[in-house]
Amino acid sequence: MNCKIFVASIIVLVAFLAISEGLGVDDRCRCIKTESRRMGKLIEKIELFPPSSHCKDSEIIATLKETRQEICLDPAAPWVKKIIERIIANKPT
Known part of the structure; x- marks a missing residue:
């Protein structure tokens, strides 16, 4: 009987982790x-x-053309600020 409870507990744990x-x-x-x-x-x-509730910082993630690599851009960098301003200005309301 203890073996069945142990196996059931493992199954519940694995299901919870998968979900x-x-x-x-x-x-x-x-x-x-x-x-x-x-x-x-x-x-x-x-x-x-x-x-957001998961991260207190704004994150800017760029995908590179050739490699499709994702990199995080520094939101304080002047050139990144300009890009963000353009994106926000062109955003439909």
Whole structure:
């Protein structure tokens, strides 16, 4: 009988972990380090992530054209600020 309870407990634990992983629960920022060097011509796409309950910082993630690598941009860098201003200005209301 104890073996059945143990096996059932393991199954419940694994199911809980699978469900929580599947929901995309992420309790930390995506950007650990940021890049401040100019690289505008290398960028294909930029995504802006405002502060949230998971991360207190705004995050700017750029996808590079050739490698499809995602890099985090420094929101304090002057060239990044200009890009953000353009994105916000062109955003439909």
